[in-house]
Amino acid sequence: MKNILKYIFLPAVGFLASCSYEFPVNEIIEPTSGEANFASTIVIGDGIAAGFMDGALYDRGQSNSFAVQMTNQMKSLGGGNFNLPLINSVNGFYAIGPGNSILGRLILKTVNGVTSPAPIGPGDLPGPFSGNKAELNNFSIPGLTLGLALIPQTGGPNVPQNPAFNPYYARFASNPGVSTPIGDAATALGTNGTFFTFWLGSSDVLGYAVGGASNPAILTPNDAFAQRFTLALGAMLQANPDAKGAVANIPDLNVLPYFNLVPWNALPLDGPTAAAVNQGFAQYNGGLLQLQAMGAITEAERILRTINFTAGQNGYLMSDENLTDLTQFGLPSIRQSNSSDRSTLTLAQALGQPVGGNPQVVRGVSFPVEDQFVLTSTEQAEIQDKINAFNGVIASAVQANPQRLVLVDIKGLLNRVREGSVNSGGVSLTASIVPPNGGFSVDGVHPNGRAHGFIANEFIDAINSKWGANIPLVNPNAIPGNDLPIQ
CATH class of the missing domain: 3.40.50.1110 (SGNH hydrolase)
Structure with missing residues (x-):
């Protein structure tokens, strides 16, 4: 990282x-x-x-x-x-x-x-x-x-x-x-x-x-x-x-x-890391497509919630309580940050760090940034x-x-x-x-x-x-x- x-x-x-x-x-x-x-x-x-x-x-x-x-x-x-x-x-x-x-x-x-x-x-x-x-x-x-x-x-x-x-x-x-x-x-x-x-x-x-x-x-x-x-x-x-x-x-x-001070796209990833993380979200993204087809979410929300990291600067993975609740379908209320979000200064020390000491659970990558670190537009x-x-x-x-x-x-x-x-x-x-x-x-x-x-x-x-x-x-x-x- x-x-x-x-x-x-x-x-x-x-x-x-x-x-x-x-x-x-x-x-x-x-x-x-x-x-x-x-x-x-x-x-x-x-x-x-x-x-x-x-x-x-x-x-x-x-x-x-x-x-x-x-x-x-x-x-x-x-x-x-x-x-x-x-x-x-x-x-x-x-x-x-x-x-x-x-x-x-x-x-x-x-x-x-x-x-x-x-x-x-x-x-x-x-x-x-x-x-x-x-x-x-x-x-x-x-x-x-x-x-x-x-x-x-x-x-x-x-x-x-x-x-x-x-x-x-x-x-x-x-x-x-x-x-x-x-x-x-x-x-x-x-x-x-x-x-x-x-x-x-x-x-x-x-x-x-x-x-x-x-x-x-x-x-x-x-x-x-x-x-x-x-x-x-x-x-x-x-x-x-x-x-x-x-x-x-x-x-x-x-x-x-x-x-x-902390931009919405503060997460830097190299190509191999981005590809590996995207593979981990493939099933999640597929579930969003199915729920759109069922009418549970709109196309706009499906696009908003789709996780796609690239080489370079990225929006970080975050929780968003304003999203449609899809927990009954086994999908969390997560998305990547975008230009409408405002990060708090405290995120500077937490973003990209292992959660609970587990190097496979990284805040903002495989673990969503918690509510206290970001303000949504709402x-x-x-x-x-x-x-x-x-x-x-x-x-x-x-x-x-x-x-x-x-x-x-x-x-x-x-x-x-x-x-x-x-x-x-x-x-x-x-x-x-x-x-x-x-x-x-x-x-x-x-x-x-x-x-x-x-x-x-x-x-x-x-x-x-x-x-x-x-x-x-x-x-x-x-x-x-x-x-x-x-x-």
């Missing part, structure tokens, strides 16, 4: 050697906060607002989040300190490795001329927050859905009977197992806050998407989303009737590199419909509070990034993980530090326009993006 990864990522020689940029010098304008008050900004959100990058929460990511960059710009208008629940870890926690070792954040590594994401090495489990919880400004938590934001179980206890437990909240919860993320943020806003940002909702659909739409139980129903969003945002509005806020929406699925449409519905709820909530809220269109921003129309000082931001222009961190889902600069500016532009402020813009080119690959 050929190396799958070399068909997924760029070779190391394709990366630029420098990550420095120029930023234009703008006309100096006297700062003013307009109709808003930025003395103390409270932030509530999920992983993006927390500074989660490269598959981990770590020091550099936290310090370069859009919330930090934005509030730094607000200091010229009387903004105060912006206190974070600092993780105090250079590498953070990505996964448990061999021998129960703790693996840190993802980086780009080049091995034998092939560059792909890999853990940097040792990392750290999230430990307790040692600072003053009463002085926190950022209550954002990786993986925080609206449902988890509203229940005390998110803070503990950490027992098998509590699937809601989130270690990133438990470490700084005001009263673990009793307090809630929204409750803590609202208390901070009501105590000494003057402005807030609210960016929740992405995790209500993202977890389902990155898992290949394989677990419907974690996809928030539309009515539940609307109810929870109203409760959560309402808690912030009620906490301080004088505070204004910026509310962000949910990006589209197709902008995320996580779903674009699943993609389902997820996009969900994003559209959730964004409708978000927009309506902002429109219902026109004096106090402004909508920050992050969906629109990232779609412009995908189209190649976003830049600073003539240097573009791309919807990729490739440095120096790539705007997504190495996990392919969360923006990197430089992209957070553009996100901060999107917030700033919306706030300035809404309330007549002139918060200075961030220089995104001064913020690090992804590091260059290491050997």
Whole structure:
């Protein structure tokens, strides 16, 4: 079997050697906060607002989040300190490795001329927050859905009977197992806050998407989303009737590199291997012809389900629950991937590998790729419909509070990034993980530090326009993006 990864990522020689940029010098304008008050900004959100990058929460990511960059710009208008629940870890926690070792954040590594994401090495489990919880400004938590934001179980206890437990909240919860993320943020806003940002909702659909739409139980129903969003945002509005806020929406699925890095035809086979595999599917293909003749399936579905590998790049064998159920005839719901499918980034490590250590059972060749590794066109449409519905709820909530809220269109921003129309000082931001222009961190889902600069500016532009402020813009080119690959 050929190396799958070399068909997924760029070779190391394709990366630029420098990550420095120029930023234009703008006309100096006297700062003013307009109709808003930025003395103390409270932030509530999920992983993006927390500074989660490269598959981990770590020091550099936290310090370069859009919330930090934005509030730094607000200091010229009387903004105060912006206190974070600092993780105090250079590498953070990505996964448990061999021998129960703790693996840190993802980086780009080049091995034998092939560059792909890999853990940097040792990392750290999230430990307790040692600072003053009463002085926190950022209550954002990786993986925080609206449902988890509203229940005390998110803070503990950490027992098998509590699937809601989130270690990133438990470490700084005001009263673990009793307090809630929204409750803590609202208390901070009501105590000494003057402005807030609210960016929740992405995790209500993202977890389902990155898992290949394989677990419907974690996809928030539309009515539940609307109810929870109203409760959560309402808690912030009620906490301080004088505070204004910026509310962000949910990006589209197709902008995320996580779903674009592994091509649908990522399976390389030589001629003899392809012929041998095809022989193994001859009976299956013959059965499809018989079922078409019987009227059990259409010709179009028979063609879709027919397995035919060739020398070169191939679509991989995959399961598809949307196919006609032919199990009564002894035929599984399988086909080869095509250009309408989106592979998840996790497939890069699984495709072409023996299943259960059996070299005759190869994932994507003789064993179908499981649901969690791929999104069919039907699943993609389902997820996009969900994003559209959730964004409708978000927009309506902002429109219902026109004096106090402004909508920050992050969906629109990232779609412009995908189209190649976003830049600073003539240097573009791309919807990729490739440095120096790539705007997504190495996990392919969360923006990197430089992209957070553009996100901060999107917030700033919306706030300035809404309330007549002139918060200075961030220089995104001064913020690090992804590091260059290491050997």
